[in-house]
Amino acid sequence: MKKNPYKVLGVKEGASYDEIKKAYRELAKKYHPDRYRNNPLADLADEKMREINEAYDFLMKNAGGAYQYQSESQSYGNSTASQSGSYRTQYQSQQSRQQSQQGYADESELERQVRTHINNGNLNEAQRILDRMRNRNANWYYLQGLVFLRRGWYDRGYSNIQRAANMDPTNYEYRNALNNLNNQSFGYRHNPYYNNTYRSNPDMCQICGTLWCADSCCECMGGDLIGCC
Amino acid sequence: MFGYVEPDKPELKIREFEVFRGYYCGVCKSIGKRFGQVPRISLNYDLAFLAVLLDSTQGEMSIGKVERCIAHPIRKRYVIRRNQFVDYAADMNIVLAYYNLRDKWSDEKNLLGAFGSMVLRGAYKKASKRYKEKTEKIKSLLDELIRLEKEKCASLDEAAEPFANIMREVFQCPHVEDESKRKVLGWLGYNIGRWIYILDAWDDLADDIKSGSYNAILLQFQYNGGDLDAFKASIKERLDFSLTYSLSECEKAYSLLGAVKNAGIIDNIIYSGLIVKTDKVLQGRCKKNEKESI
Numbered sequence: 001m002k003k004n005p006y007k008v009l010g011v012k013e014g015a016s017y018d019e020i021k022k023a024y025r026e027l028a029k030k031y032h033p034d035r036y037r038n039n040p041l042a043d044l045a046d047e048k049m050r051e052i053n054e055a056y057d058f059l060m061k062n063a064g065g066a067y068q069y070q071s072e073s074q075s076y077g078n079s080t081a082s083q084s085g086s087y088r089t090q091y092q093s094q095q096s097r098q099q100s101q102q103g104y105a106d107e108s109e110l111e112r113q114v115r116t117h118i119n120n121g122n123l124n125e126a127q128r129i130l131d132r133m134r135n136r137n138a139n140w141y142y143l144q145g146l147v148f149l150r151r152g153w154y155d156r157g158y159s160n161i162q163r164a165a166n167m168d169p170t171n172y173e174y175r176n177a178l179n180n181l182n183n184q185s186f187g188y189r190h191n192p193y194y195n196n197t198y199r200s201n202p203d204m205c206q207i208c209g210t211l212w213c214a215d216s217c218c219e220c221m222g223g224d225l226i227g228c229c
Numbered sequence: 230m231f232g233y234v235e236p237d238k239p240e241l242k243i244r245e246f247e248v249f250r251g252y253y254c255g256v257c258k259s260i261g262k263r264f265g266q267v268p269r270i271s272l273n274y275d276l277a278f279l280a281v282l283l284d285s286t287q288g289e290m291s292i293g294k295v296e297r298c299i300a301h302p303i304r305k306r307y308v309i310r311r312n313q314f315v316d317y318a319a320d321m322n323i324v325l326a327y328y329n330l331r332d333k334w335s336d337e338k339n340l341l342g343a344f345g346s347m348v349l350r351g352a353y354k355k356a357s358k359r360y361k362e363k364t365e366k367i368k369s370l371l372d373e374l375i376r377l378e379k380e381k382c383a384s385l386d387e388a389a390e391p392f393a394n395i396m397r398e399v400f401q402c403p404h405v406e407d408e409s410k411r412k413v414l415g416w417l418g419y420n421i422g423r424w425i426y427i428l429d430a431w432d433d434l435a436d437d438i439k440s441g442s443y444n445a446i447l448l449q450f451q452y453n454g455g456d457l458d459a460f461k462a463s464i465k466e467r468l469d470f471s472l473t474y475s476l477s478e479c480e481k482a483y484s485l486l487g488a489v490k491n492a493g494i495i496d497n498i499i500y501s502g503l504i505v506k507t508d509k510v511l512q513g514r515c516k517k518n519e520k521e522s523i
Contacts, residue, residue, distance in 0.1 A: 030484055039478065041416055044409055044485050152393060152419055153386035154474045155467065185470055188477035193500035 005055035017060070024056045037180060038149040038157075040121060114143045123151055138167035142174050149181075157181075231429050232273035233510075234421065236494060237501040245493045247307050251293050252284070253277035255309035258298065259319035264352035266299070271326035271349065275425070276318045282417075282495060283314035283402050285488035286410055313404050320356040321399050324364055327353035328371055336375075337442075363398055370395045378443045385471070388445035389426040396422025410486060417482035424475040424503070428510050431468060434461065461513075469511060476503050 006013045009023045031052065036045040110129055117126035126147050133140060145160030158181055165174040215225040236249060256277055261269045284291060291312055295305045309315055327349040333342030357364035374391035382388045400418025401411050430446045435457060437444040446452075450464045476499075483499050 035481060039416075039481060041413060041482060041485055044413065045481075048485065148386070152390070152423060152475075152478075155471045156384065156386050158470060158474075181470075181474065184477045185473040188480055189473055189504060191480075191500050193496060194504055 003051070003055075005058045008051055008055035009059070020056065020059050024052065027052050034180065035184065037177075038146055040150065111139055111143060114147075118143070118146050118150060121150070123147055138164045138171065138174065140164075141167065142177070145177070154181075231425055232275055233425050233428055233506055234275045234278045234498060235502050235506060236497050237505050240501055241497050242493060245497065248309075248491065249277065249281060249494050251291075251307045251309040252280045252315060254298065254306055255312065255315040256280050256318045256322065257300075258296075258308055258310065259316050260322065260352075263316070263319065264323060264355065267348055268323060268326070268352045271345075272322055276322040276325075278498060279321065279400065280309075280312075280315045280318035281491050282400075282486075282488075283317065283405060283414070284312060285491040285495060286405050286407070286414075286486065288489040291490075314402065317402050317404060320359060323349060323352045323356040324360075324367065325395075325399070328367070332371070332375070337440075360403070363403070366398050367395050370398070381443060381448060382445060383448040385427060385430070385445045385449045388430075389423045392426040393419045393422035396425070413482050413485045417479050417486070420475045420478040420482070424472055424479070424507075427468065427472055427475070428507065432510050465511060469507075472507050472511075473504075476507070479503070 006015065009020060009027065011019050011023045015023075028049070031045050031049045033042070033046065033049065036042040039045070110133060114126045114129050117123070117129070126143075130140065130144055130147065141160045142164035145157045145164060148154075148157035148160060151157075158178075161174060161177050161181065165171070165178050168174060219225075236246075238246065241249070253272075253274070257269050257272050260272060291309050293307050293309050296308050297305050298308075327346055330342045330345035330349060333339040334346055335342075370391045374388075374395075377388050377391065396418040397415045398418070400421075401415040405411050405414065427446075430444055433442075433444060434446060436442070437447065438452070438457065446464070446468070450460070452460055480499050483495065488495055
């Protein structure tokens with residue numbers, strides 16, 4: 001049985017369009033395939049994304065305020081509605097990009113095999129082929145980097161991809177992968193939970209220091225900000 | 230296990246803190262009840278986190294009781310009891326503590342290690358019988374870890390892998406029925422294990438230089454006996470990436486777990502506690518064994 005679309009999006013039944021849209025956007029950001037690139041859980045994230053998209057499409061078509069969801073009579077999920085948020089289109093272009101990557105013209109047969117093995121999570125096989133390859137060009141380092149990342153060896157993964165990007169600075173894919181890595185770790189460090197905490201607010205020391213500074217400056221100029229000192 | 234996984238306490242709600250402590254005390258009491266009083270001292274925070282995390286996969290209310298305990302005789306505390314995940318965390322705590330102490334003895338001829346592993350031996354046998362396959366795997370991974378140390382492995386990624394895989398095994402609790410959830414837990418465990426290993430290696434740099442012990446960071450970045458602070462500063466950014474990226478993978482895994490309860494505590498640890506700890510250790514503001522009391 002399909003899940004209740006309201007529950008999937010984490011909104012109350014009868015939520016307004018805006019609330020649904022907002023919740024959808026949050027979730028779509030969270031489970032976006034860009035975040036789960038080179039991740040062994042990518043298939044689960046995809047599934048989750050599909051669920052969210054289906055729930056969103058269903059609610060956008062049928063809801064709008066006071067609609068009551070009945071799981072018995074209504075089935076959603078096979079809706080092929082063209083309703084699509086901005087993430088949906090991004091998501092599709094992402095997939096097609098991946099497909100086009102597989103068809104690189106200047107990539108050798110072996111490199112294509114490595115890509116397929118990585119995509120299927122067959123890391124040992126991919127590594128075996130890479131080890132046998134003599135020609136260690138930028139693409140080789142890139143693929144080796146992907147294998148490392150997928151394995152959880154982020155230090156080596158990062159340096160291999162960096163090396164590929166340095167060897168061929170014009171390649172969009174390498175640069176993109178490198179940026180993505182940096183974004184992932186930056187994004188995690190700057191998550192809203194961590195940044196809305198006591199740490200980000202000025203403490204008493206800072207406030208006093210600033211006041212003292214301002215007072216001294218004023219006094220330099222002949223004025224006075226705080227009369228008593 | 231090193232006790233690096235901690236909540237960011239000032240951000241925790243009082244209620245959440247009580248629940249977290251309830252799990253912590255629950256694991257402790259579960260050890261006491263099934264293995265005797267002495268092994269209780271081997272408990273650490275990481276396993277309390279494991280209990281909280283595993284229990285979040287099922288929606289049933291956890292049963293708590295307010296009781297007294299030897300460590301805190303004055304005030305009664307809320308303790309989570311009769312919970313299969315709490316018991317599982319207690320078993321894993323014993324297994325890991327036993328290996329850790331035995332390793333200390335065979336490695337550094339540490340007497341505390343010899344004594345401790347002797348004390349824990351009975352408890353370990355009991356716990357390992359319950360999870361035979363799992364302890365076998367952990368044991369072989371530990372052998373691999375020791376082998377890499379002996380071979381003076383100069384890659385941090387490679388050296389961290391066996392311990393990360395041990396944590397993968399530990400997090401993949403057989404009582405979690407859903408297979409995809411177990412997979413998610415495994416990846417979370419791998420990355421948290423990797424984070425612990427690297428953080429610990431960084432924390433131990435000064436000691437390892439002094440004693441001449443193995444440390445993957447020293448070997449990978451070819452420390453030549455110069456100024457340690459300059460050495461640390463030169464590699465800090467790179468290690469920061471490695472640590473933060475591992476944590477970001479933990480976070481991604483956690484997003485897919487779909488916790489049905491305890492989300493407040495786990496959010497606090499995943500989104501804040503681990504970052505706070507990383508920064509503390511990277512800046513050298515945290516010495517090992519410096520444990521805040523709960």
